[in-house]
Amino acid sequence: MALRYSGYVGKYLRVDLTSGKISEVHLEEQLTRLYLGGNGFGTKILWDEVPVGVDPFDPENRLIFSTGPLTGTVWPTAGRLEVIGKSPLTGIYGDANAGGHFAPELKFAGYDMIVFQGKSKKPVYLWVEDGRAELRDASHLWGKGTWEAERTIRKDHGDGGIKVAGIGQAGENRVRFAGIITSGRAAARTGLGAVMGSKNLKCVAARGTFDVGVAKDEFYDYAYEIHQQILANEYTPSTSRYGTLGLVNPMNEISRFPTKNFQRGDFPYANEISGEILEKKFLVRRVGCYACPISCGRTVAVRDGPYKGTYTEGVEYETINALGARTWNRDMASILKGDLLCDEYGIDSISTGGVIAFAMECFENGIISEGDTDGLKLEWGNPEIVLELIEKIAKREGIGNVLAEGVVRAAKKFGKGAEYYAMHIKGMEMSAQDPRSQQSYILAHITGTRGADHLKGFPCIDETGYVDAAVRRYGEQYLPEIVDGLSTKYKPMVVKDGEELGAVADSAIVCKFGTHFPPAYYWPELARGISLATGMQLGIAELKEIGERIYNLQRCFNVREGIGRRDDTQPRRILVESGTGRAKGHAAGPLQELMLDEYYELRRWDKKTGWPTRAKLEELGLKNVAEDMEKMGRLPARGKRRR
Amino acid sequence: MYKRIALIENPPINTCVGCRTCESACSFWHERAFNPEKSRIRVTRTEYGISYPITCRQCFKAPCVDACPTRAIHRNAETGVVLVSEGLCIGCGLCVERCPFGAIVLHPDKKVAIKCDLCGGTPACVKFCPERVLRHIDVNVAAQGRRRSWVESKVGGGA
Numbered sequence: 131m132a133l134r135y136s137g138y139v140g141k142y143l144r145v146d147l148t149s150g151k152i153s154e155v156h157l158e159e160q161l162t163r164l165y166l167g168g169n170g171f172g173t174k175i176l177w178d179e180v181p182v183g184v185d186p187f188d189p190e191n192r193l194i195f196s197t198g199p200l201t202g203t204v205w206p207t208a209g210r211l212e213v214i215g216k217s218p219l220t221g222i223y224g225d226a227n228a229g230g231h232f233a234p235e236l237k238f239a240g241y242d243m244i245v246f247q248g249k250s251k252k253p254v255y256l257w258v259e260d261g262r263a264e265l266r267d268a269s270h271l272w273g274k275g276t277w278e279a280e281r282t283i284r285k286d287h288g289d290g291g292i293k294v295a296g297i298g299q300a301g302e303n304r305v306r307f308a309g310i311i312t313s314g315r316a317a318a319r320t321g322l323g324a325v326m327g328s329k330n331l332k333c334v335a336a337r338g339t340f341d342v343g344v345a346k347d348e349f350y351d352y353a354y355e356i357h358q359q360i361l362a363n364e365y366t367p368s369t370s371r372y373g374t375l376g377l378v379n380p381m382n383e384i385s386r387f388p389t390k391n392f393q394r395g396d397f398p399y400a401n402e403i404s405g406e407i408l409e410k411k412f413l414v415r416r417v418g419c420y421a422c423p424i425s426c427g428r429t430v431a432v433r434d435g436p437y438k439g440t441y442t443e444g445v446e447y448e449t450i451n452a453l454g455a456r457t458w459n460r461d462m463a464s465i466l467k468g469d470l471l472c473d474e475y476g477i478d479s480i481s482t483g484g485v486i487a488f489a490m491e492c493f494e495n496g497i498i499s500e501g502d503t504d505g506l507k508l509e510w511g512n513p514e515i516v517l518e519l520i521e522k523i524a525k526r527e528g529i530g531n532v533l534a535e536g537v538v539r540a541a542k543k544f545g546k547g548a549e550y551y552a553m554h555i556k557g558m559e560m561s562a563q564d565p566r567s568q569q570s571y572i573l574a575h576i577t578g579t580r581g582a583d584h585l586k587g588f589p590c591i592d593e594t595g596y597v598d599a600a601v602r603r604y605g606e607q608y609l610p611e612i613v614d615g616l617s618t619k620y621k622p623m624v625v626k627d628g629e630e631l632g633a634v635a636d637s638a639i640v641c642k643f644g645t646h647f648p649p650a651y652y653w654p655e656l657a658r659g660i661s662l663a664t665g666m667q668l669g670i671a672e673l674k675e676i677g678e679r680i681y682n683l684q685r686c687f688n689v690r691e692g693i694g695r696r697d698d699t700q701p702r703r704i705l706v707e708s709g710t711g712r713a714k715g716h717a718a719g720p721l722q723e724l725m726l727d728e729y730y731e732l733r734r735w736d737k738k739t740g741w742p743t744r745a746k747l748e749e750l751g752l753k754n755v756a757e758d759m760e761k762m763g764r765l766p767a768r769g770k771r772r773r
Numbered sequence: 774m775y776k777r778i779a780l781i782e783n784p785p786i787n788t789c790v791g792c793r794t795c796e797s798a799c800s801f802w803h804e805r806a807f808n809p810e811k812s813r814i815r816v817t818r819t820e821y822g823i824s825y826p827i828t829c830r831q832c833f834k835a836p837c838v839d840a841c842p843t844r845a846i847h848r849n850a851e852t853g854v855v856l857v858s859e860g861l862c863i864g865c866g867l868c869v870e871r872c873p874f875g876a877i878v879l880h881p882d883k884k885v886a887i888k889c890d891l892c893g894g895t896p897a898c899v900k901f902c903p904e905r906v907l908r909h910i911d912v913n914v915a916a917q918g919r920r921r922s923w924v925e926s927k928v929g930g931g932a
């Protein structure tokens with residue numbers, strides 16, 4: 131039966147790569163009401179279909195490309211793609227999200243989502259065009275970088291409007307943090323590119339001429355209003371002008387800028403790798419994702435020096451930190467070159483920088499030596515070493531083959547106390563927020579459902595103290611602590627709210643630029659926009675419940691895989707060592723457990739185990755999930771009130 | 774004089790960024806649905822990140838008008854807007870071939886020529902363009918602005 135909600139196409143694809151069978155499935159009303167789209171759809175499918183303990187590289191793992199009801203409309207930032215699967219890096223729930231123009235094209239081509247399972251015998255790509263889909267031979271694309279593969283497909287089909295999302299050599303080689311790339315935009319984290327590689331699936335190419343309709347014409351005017359609201363936000367101009375790199379200097383000033391593998395939170399040469407330098411020396415043009423009023427992306431070029439000729443799209447704050455300060459590298463041109471390599475090979479620059487910094491610190495401490503590193507001297511701050519290691523990781527050569535496994539596995543291999551330098555949470559390398567200087571991140575990193583991550587809770591309010599936004603969102607009663615980066619007070623509330631808002635943003639799908647930072651719009655606008663698009667008449671409470679449902683189901687997926695409170699922890703270094711600058715004297719240790727207690731209480735999860743309770747799951751309509759968890763012995767004991 | 778859609782950039786900051794918000798807005802204004810293939814403005818993005826929006830120039834000696842065998846395309850003498858009469862269009866595509874800019878295309882469902890009609894006076898693309906580089910302007914007036922910024926940059930505008 132046709133779906134009665136607008137915004138969606140109402141159909142999705144099931145692709146069994148083992149048999150080559152492709153089927154078209156109607157989107158069920160129930161799924162849209164309970165899980166909204168993108169991230170929600172993927173979470174539900176993963177929970178239902180990927181059995182406990184399955185190896186992420188097993189054909190039984192699913193890989194889901196999903197859009198949401200706002201994708202392809204003129205709603206600001208409605209161009210994002212969500213990819214979901216079990217992560218080969220962490221062994222738990224994994225997702226990643228990319229901007230660009232691919233996701234709208236998939237909808238114009240006639241599908242809300244694609245669910246891949248199985249494993250193809252030979253390399254293939256999926257070609258989707260106007261309500262038809264077929265698997266095509268990709269042997270000529272295998273071994274090619276992502277940009278090159280895209281260009282080849284556009285040329286083969288003779289259509290420049292084709293949008294492609296796929297893997298490079300790193301995904302083919304199952305680098306555990308390989309990403310999925312679309313025109314230099316990356317769904318990078320959790321290694322879903324390696325899952326794609328394990329299925330022998332090179333990419334998805336889409337082209338379409340179909341409409342995306344909305345329930346109410348008023349949607350168009352309302353979307354315009356929200357565009358203006360984002361443009362008028364006080365933090366938008368600098369985000370537009372410098373992209374995420376606008377953060378480099380401010381974050382360095384508050385010592386939130388991870389340096390030398392988190393030994394420090396400030397980098398004395400931050401000025402040399404800032405947004406201002408990028409604009410002055412390297413900027414070619416700014417670049418925007420579909421329907422985005424911010425356009426944080428940019429094309430940059432290196433015009434002289436050893437990296438002359440480097441031409442790359444969209445270097446981000448995270449990449450600048452990971453390939454820069456994290457490894458003590460102050461050479462901006464080399465970072466841009468590194469960014470290009472990460473995009474072309476298809477690897478997550480955050481994990482890449484993380485694992486390189488880890489190796490450098492192990493080298494410094496004599497845990498590994500030139501005998502382990504193919505003769506390379508892994509000294510801090512050497513740009514040539516950073517670039518060489520990127521190549522080796524992507525190709526899994528020598529030391530690169532060890533580092534391609536991520537910091538946890540590499541630390542096990544190195545031994546001799548190397549795990550102390552493995553800066554990860556639940557197996558994923560940490561992103562560029564030193565939590566000692568912004569304490570909301572002590573919590574946000576460890577409760578992120580995909581491991582160490584800034585993009586689940588994404589608490590920005592206390593970064594440098596966004597008072598106006600805090601008042602607009604939470605009222606005056608929480609000032610001043612709520613905007614104080616060195617206070618944990620009210621942060622569990624902020625993190626929980628951000629996680630649910632994020633789950634909805636990733637399902638709608640919109641960029642967190644707008645919902646989280648700049649904090650330009652919030653629950654009321656999202657509820658109204660989604661309602662006008664779909665015709666669902668969603669209230670704020672109902673929308674929040676969808677976010678909470680998604681987040682709880684992700685947690686259950688992880689608990690089912692063995693995750694519990696003991697895994698919700700920062701690495702030891704963050705717990706015991708003091709931060710620098712404003713974070714001097716602040717280690718996370720004494721604060722973490724207090725924040726966790728408060729967070730679990732807010733979530734109504736069991737404080738001892740960190741597991742969602744039956745009461746919470748039933749309240750969210752997840753009774754079946756509670757039953758399953760009980761059968762597995764992963765439901766907190768009933769009756770006894772834990773306070 | 775006659776107004777058209779013009780691109781007024783001020784690099785490196787204010788340029789077309791290729792967000793295609795204009796395409797999305799245009800399609801909805803004309804079609805009540807989002808579909809870039811039905812947009813009357815099209816953004817071309819090169820491999821090197823250059824983006825450029827193209828829409829009808831409302832030519833004075835319009836090649837599309839001359840090409841049309843059924844006289845479906847005409848130029849409104851008062852407003853200067855070149856318009857397609859859907860009822861007369863046979864979808865032969867000659868206008869599409871002749872337009873030097875690729876600014877006129879065939880509608881994917883209706884198979885008739887579609888092109889920018891300036892939305893009857895308040896173009897949706899101009900309204901939505903977040904970079905504010907799209908203008909609905911008389912090109913000669915736009916040239917005034919160009920002259921001023923050129924003079925200021927080359928000759929100097931003060932301190």
Ligand code: SF4
Nearest residue numbers: 829830832837872877
């Ligand atoms: S469609 Fe092309 S040829 Fe016709 S008036 Fe417009 S720009 Fe000129």
Ligand code: SF4
Nearest residue numbers: 789790792793795902
């Ligand atoms: S809306 Fe403006 S910036 Fe965006 S593609 Fe169109 S002309 Fe370019």
